[in-house]
Amino acid sequence: MTENTQQQNPAPTTELPTQYAPAEVEGALYERWVDRGYFTADANSEKQPYTIVIPPPNVTGALHLGHAFQVTLMDALTRRKRMQGYETLWLPGMDHAGIATQNKVEQQLAEEGKSRQDLGREAFTDRVWQWKDEYGGRILGQLRRLGAGLDWSRERFTMDEGLSKAVQTIFKNLYDDGLIYRAERIINWCPRCLTAISDIEVDYQDDDGELVSLKYGEGDETVVVATTRVETMLGDTAVAVHPDDERYAHLIGRRIKLPLTDRTIPVVADTHVDPEFGTGAVKVTPAHDPNDFAIGQRHDLESMTIMDERGVITVHGPFQGLDRFEARSAIVAALREQGRVVAEKRPYVHSVGHCSRCKTTVEPRLSLQWWVKVDTLAQAAGDAVRDGRVALHPKDMEKRYFDWVDNLNDWCISRQLWWGHRIPVWYGPNGEVVCVGPDDPIPGTEAEGWTQDEDVLDTWFSSGLWPFSTLGWPEKTPDLEKFYSTDVLLTGHDIIFFWVVRMMMFGLYAMEDQVPFKTVALTGLVRDEFGKKMSKSNPNAVDPIDWMNAYGSDAVRFTLARGANPGADVPIGEDWVQASRNFANKIWNATRFALMNGATVEGPLPAPEEMTATDRWILSRLNKTVAEVDAFYDDFQFAKLSDALYHFAWDEVFDWYVELSKTTFFEGGEQAKVSGRVLGEVLDVTLRLLHPIVPFVTETLWTTLTGGETLVIAEWPKDSGFRDAAAESEIETLQQVITEVRRFRADQGLQPGQRVPARLDLGGTALAPHEAAIRQLLRLQPEGDAFSATATLPVAGAQVALDLSGTIDVAAERKRLAKDLAAAEKEKAQATGKLGNEAFLAKAPDAVVDKIRGRLAKADEDIARIQQQLERLPQA
Numbered sequence: 021m022t023e024n025t026q027q028q029n030p031a032p033t034t035e036l037p038t039q040y041a042p043a044e045v046e047g048a049l050y051e052r053w054v055d056r057g058y059f060t061a062d063a064n065s066e067k068q069p070y071t072i073v074i075p076p077p078n079v080t081g082a083l084h085l086g087h088a089f090q091v092t093l094m095d096a097l098t099r100r101k102r103m104q105g106y107e108t109l110w111l112p113g114m115d116h117a118g119i120a121t122q123n124k125v126e127q128q129l130a131e132e133g134k135s136r137q138d139l140g141r142e143a144f145t146d147r148v149w150q151w152k153d154e155y156g157g158r159i160l161g162q163l164r165r166l167g168a169g170l171d172w173s174r175e176r177f178t179m180d181e182g183l184s185k186a187v188q189t190i191f192k193n194l195y196d197d198g199l200i201y202r203a204e205r206i207i208n209w210c211p212r213c214l215t216a217i218s219d220i221e222v223d224y225q226d227d228d229g230e231l232v233s234l235k236y237g238e239g240d241e242t243v244v245v246a247t248t249r250v251e252t253m254l255g256d257t258a259v260a261v262h263p264d265d266e267r268y269a270h271l272i273g274r275r276i277k278l279p280l281t282d283r284t285i286p287v288v289a290d291t292h293v294d295p296e297f298g299t300g301a302v303k304v305t306p307a308h309d310p311n312d313f314a315i316g317q318r319h320d321l322e323s324m325t326i327m328d329e330r331g332v333i334t335v336h337g338p339f340q341g342l343d344r345f346e347a348r349s350a351i352v353a354a355l356r357e358q359g360r361v362v363a364e365k366r367p368y369v370h371s372v373g374h375c376s377r378c379k380t381t382v383e384p385r386l387s388l389q390w391w392v393k394v395d396t397l398a399q400a401a402g403d404a405v406r407d408g409r410v411a412l413h414p415k416d417m418e419k420r421y422f423d424w425v426d427n428l429n430d431w432c433i434s435r436q437l438w439w440g441h442r443i444p445v446w447y448g449p450n451g452e453v454v455c456v457g458p459d460d461p462i463p464g465t466e467a468e469g470w471t472q473d474e475d476v477l478d479t480w481f482s483s484g485l486w487p488f489s490t491l492g493w494p495e496k497t498p499d500l501e502k503f504y505s506t507d508v509l510l511t512g513h514d515i516i517f518f519w520v521v522r523m524m525m526f527g528l529y530a531m532e533d534q535v536p537f538k539t540v541a542l543t544g545l546v547r548d549e550f551g552k553k554m555s556k557s558n559p560n561a562v563d564p565i566d567w568m569n570a571y572g573s574d575a576v577r578f579t580l581a582r583g584a585n586p587g588a589d590v591p592i593g594e595d596w597v598q599a600s601r602n603f604a605n606k607i608w609n610a611t612r613f614a615l616m617n618g619a620t621v622e623g624p625l626p627a628p629e630e631m632t633a634t635d636r637w638i639l640s641r642l643n644k645t646v647a648e649v650d651a652f653y654d655d656f657q658f659a660k661l662s663d664a665l666y667h668f669a670w671d672e673v674f675d676w677y678v679e680l681s682k683t684t685f686f687e688g689g690e691q692a693k694v695s696g697r698v699l700g701e702v703l704d705v706t707l708r709l710l711h712p713i714v715p716f717v718t719e720t721l722w723t724t725l726t727g728g729e730t731l732v733i734a735e736w737p738k739d740s741g742f743r744d745a746a747a748e749s750e751i752e753t754l755q756q757v758i759t760e761v762r763r764f765r766a767d768q769g770l771q772p773g774q775r776v777p778a779r780l781d782l783g784g785t786a787l788a789p790h791e792a793a794i795r796q797l798l799r800l801q802p803e804g805d806a807f808s809a810t811a812t813l814p815v816a817g818a819q820v821a822l823d824l825s826g827t828i829d830v831a832a833e834r835k836r837l838a839k840d841l842a843a844a845e846k847e848k849a850q851a852t853g854k855l856g857n858e859a860f861l862a863k864a865p866d867a868v869v870d871k872i873r874g875r876l877a878k879a880d881e882d883i884a885r886i887q888q889q890l891e892r893l894p895q896a
């Protein structure tokens with residue numbers, strides 16, 4: 021009843037161990053998949069391509085839950101497409117992680133009492149390559165452990181020969197087109213790492229600082245300004261006020277005395293100043309603040325750098341040689357002595373940028389750097405989304421994307437490091453500047469006075485080329501021809517600006533308006549079960565390998581997928597992983613039971629008229645689930661598809677269909693063979709549907725059930741369109757009867773296995789063929805001669821009469837229920853009283869009122885339930 025072309029099944033078997041042991045299965049199974057080339061894509065294939073390039077993890081990195089989360093989702097997408105018959109390429113690789121990797125090696129050298137300067141640039145770079153070969157790439161082995169179906173034959177590294185050529189090529193092209201230039205601008209500077217860092221490498225946190233108000237000028241030329249970085253006043257070259265602020269109109273164009281110096285600075289009028297904020301006057305330090313730099317550019321102000329690359333004051337005078345924070349205290353003290361301090365506020369909590377690598381406070385600093393001119397590139401990146409060539413999912417992320425890309429500033433791409441792609445620009449003895457492409461000769465030797473630029477490129481520069489450089493660009497390779505544009509970029513919403521936009525800009529530029537990917541699927545961030553961010557500095561950080569060791573990779577994968585709503589953060593706790601492990605065990609045990617009771621995929625499915633209503637019901641539900649799962653995949657609704665599969669497999673297949681069919685299997689005969697074939701079909705398709713999310717347990721079970729080679733390349737199920745509304749209605753009625761009687765038994769305190777005499781009146785319903793199943797599932801025995809109905813349950817047109825005499829202490833049960841009823845009525849009275857009190861309602865917060873309304877509704881439900889239980893009790 022589903023459209024599947026079964027693989028050859030030469031040796032299906034009924035043998036399965038009594039328990040599923042992931043550790044005994046996963047490693048060997050994964051290596052088998054890799055060795056047999058199931059994940060290796062063929063660029064010469066005539067199949068329709070489907071491509072994802074993995075967001076490259078840092079070479080220094082180890083697997084964390086964020087990685088595991090995104091890798092699980094990408095693996096699910098590519099496994100499904102492979103099963104659907106696409107030529108599927110999921111390309112792996114790593115980023116060279118310039119700052120992080122250089123720091124690792126410098127730490128090693130420090131332990132040896134050396135520095136990189138002791139080795140020199142070439143020897144240091146060799147040492148980094150040695151570190152990479154010895155320690156780097158740990159995360160790739162961990163991705164194998166997770167089951168990632170990556171094409172390892174195409175593994176790339178952002179510093180490998182091919183990608184280095186791509187970097188040099190696009191730099192040269194951008195330079196020649198006037199889109200790369202060198203200029204002095206304000207950048208984020210780390211005094212510890214001694215390099216410029218990108219915006220994404222700055223972590224902002226609220227720090228306890230100080231806000232100091234200072235008096236500049238004398239007499240009627242006095243202006244009060246406030247700052248959290250007092251030391252920067254040594255580099256002030258102006259005070260700015262709003263041109264319409266009448267308080268300072270007499271000062272505009274005049275010069276005032278700058279304290280602690282022998283300088284005077286002008287008062288300038290600039291619309292950037294908010295006259296309503298503070299005193300309406302701001303100090304201007306163009307060399308140490310991006311907003312001040314912009315004011316300085318508009319008013320042609322001098323830019324004075326007052327500290328070196330380590331944050332040490334360089335201005336001549338009493339503060340020279342002090343660290344910036346030492347100077348801050350010393351300068352405040354000196355200003356206080358001169359009566360220049362108007363007010364001091366401590367602590368003053370404000371947002372401060374820190375280097376994400378070493379946690380040092382970042383210093384805005386004027387520096388000569390290389391830049392990408394982004395206006396036309398960013399315009400193209402925005403247009404590609406606006407005209408629908410690239411879809412952002414979820415769609416509401418488009419506004420954030422446009423807000424960023426439409427206001428993008430030029431990008432600083434140079435870093436003061438030794439590890440990375442060195443900028444391919446050479447300087448000659450007579451001021452020549454030559455940009456060199458990968459096939460160009462070097463313009464001259466060092467002896468002739470030629471030197472190469474000392475800086476390397478921002479890591480994001482090379483990773484911005486990732487979708488096409490990994491496929492062979494700038495060469496016209498078969499891979500590039502076959503697999504570009506890629507289909508999906510799946511990544512966290514937190515790097516949409518820093519990585520996604522850069523790939524869009526470079527891809528459209530280098531590939532002549534071909535988009536780098538057709539869809540950007542944005543995920544949330546993984547958090548702990550209380551919604552808090554996980555980090556190494558918090559005790560809530562989790563190593564996913566620990567969970568894989570304890571519960572198996574499938575359990576971790578299913579937990580992550582089940583929490584993956586588009587764009588939303590994912591809370592996760594260990595108890596959820598345990599529940600997913602239980603699900604894997606349930607799949608195992610149910611399949612083992614089915615195999616021992618005749619489940620098979622041998623031969624065609626019987627005709628519907630040969631099947632029981634239960635058989636037709638489960639096949640109808642199976643096809644609906646196939647259609648539902650496909651729709652969820654197409655919409656990147658991983659949580660919904662995982663939940664649909666969970667409930668179909670556990671509730672409908674294992675709890676209902678298997679249980680309802682037990683009577684048929686125990687009775688044997690032709691009907692048992694028909695149901696065995698149906699059960700085999702249902703398991704076959706269910707395991708195929710589950711495989712992209714939980715590949716290990718499904719592969720083990722499916723190959724045992726079918727004798728097939730592997731699920732990795734088995735055909736993805738198709739909805740055949742088979743529906744049986746009558747069978748679905750019949751089984752839903754059956755479920756109502758069983759559920760209601762089970763609830764009644766539980767309410768009466770009966771043990772699940774306790775047998776009770778019962779008379780079933782199924783007349784007028786379609787349930788007569790199910791009487792044996794009803795009695796078996798509800799532990800109901802025949803009524804017998806002494807039967808006396810003490811309770812009768814009318815359910816869905818049927819009646820179930822029960823004889824509970826001798827099974828429960830009726831008097832004790834009535835007493836217990838009466839006590840519960842009194843408690844519920846008291847709760848109702850209290851809630852009703854509060855909700856009827858107008859004074860209380862006027863003062864209480866909405867949340868409190870809503871909570872009391874909830875208590876009232878719950879009390880009403882409890883009262884109705886208890887009264888019904890009392891009515892059903894036999895008379896004492």
